[in-house]
Amino acid sequence: MVGVGAYRPVAVVTNEEAATSAGVSADWISQRVGVEERRHADGDETVVAMAVEAAREALADGGRTADDIDVVLLATCSMPSPMPNGAASVASGLGCPAAAAFDLNAACSGFCHGLAVADALIRAGTARGVMVIGSERMTDWVSAEDRSTGPIFADGAAAALVVPSAEPAIFPVAWGSDGRNADLIKIPGNTGEMEMVGRKVFRWTTTALAEVAKTACERAGMVPANLKAFVPHQANLRIIEHLSRAIDAPGLVTANDVVSAGNTSAASVPLALHMLRQRGEVGSGDPVLLFGFGAGLTYAAQVVLCP
Template identity: 50%
Template structure:
């Protein structure tokens, strides 16, 4: 048996993102439900969100974000041999999104699979990509979080319609001489699985907001701290804290308990809404684009959501 060459470390080489053009403001939502801008902002912190048109699919958005990340990395499609798409909102389960996206991007015969850990999905996929590169299972990996939550929402239900949105974010992971992705801290709370659910293919996404809020604001900051500890990083050394963009109140509560006083806190939810598995790469890519963070700094990512699942890791910003 021959042991393949194994990379000692991996890192995120580049990021990319995509959002649909259609902006839906809080005032727009008042036309279909009993709500208003003040009520929405006070509870979830959202001012507007992006919603894809019916003809734009999860795969469409994933391919655009993935293509941008690949172009930014300086690699070619031939350099990629594994594609992972994190999503929980495909219209159908077969075929998977990853194989479709890889084909559209001209990536020939890669390993291709989807990950469904809902809003924690991108962090799960990134940890898997890190392990694949370090073990020699892949040279370079394209990791994408993409969601079209709008097709699973009851647009008359203000408990969900004001929160969720569409978009995609992507990262290219490749070998590195020094570690650029810290150990993942992941887990689940299956006893609370009913808190966020879709009963069947004829139902909409439902969530018990208070249950999720209490869980997120009490159970997750220890996960964030452990991710820092396992990476050998003090929270004071972080350049950015990029949690899942679930709710502005949740984001700010976790950030206070984390104590990352020097870090820029991602608040992409204000203008992008909750895009589930897309939210973390989308937020960090936009922060880089706006110049809010710099290449080489350390970012703590923390995904959490339906399952209930969670995952956190520290990365070096590409």
């Protein structure tokens, strides 16, 4: 990855506002989820528009131009309709309309799946510059009155440009799914609103995923103590803290972007990485473990070297 960019919607929604809609207290949200505020997109901040802005920043961060992109990969589960795909419109907006462009839906693990696909495309010689973007408008698909989703999910986008390198900087992915429990997080066709069995999802994340993180480290030829930072999907703060403890690497910087951004699904991992870089908590070349997980139930983890 040579550049990372992000777009956070302008509107900030406080816990007091979210709590009123969901019929809970602001303290309840803070204690149960760990979110203090989140961003909600307005009418002009579409999945595509946010993706374009995030990708433009990634290009600038990497010192590249749209001419360096031959594939646009958009990780999202919140496009308003199945056709046309969002990636082609993003490619046009970036000024590379001839690039291959496709959407990838692995929900909250989408960005990490996208990185693995980009890595494979470049290793195979099929691509020379892949823009991987996670962009979501989750507020279009949740009810503000549903306390299990409304106060948690939010909107945003982040992107990374992936190009060839002489030495590996994106290491082998550890990924998979548990489709037997796919119905724990779903959007039924008859309602168009997300439903989530939060307690069971919490149990899955806190019992089944720590070993995946360790496997990703092994595939990179590292142990957790070699890592500078851990960037998990920003599902909720309790899950993040549990996984960080399970990895058992003292001094590890753990991203907690969920506190100010909420759960932005496929955008959450790159948004959290972007924030760590902005804060100066990670630097160029630092080994970082990215770990997405969510609806499907899908998961993907890989060690990367920070741009």
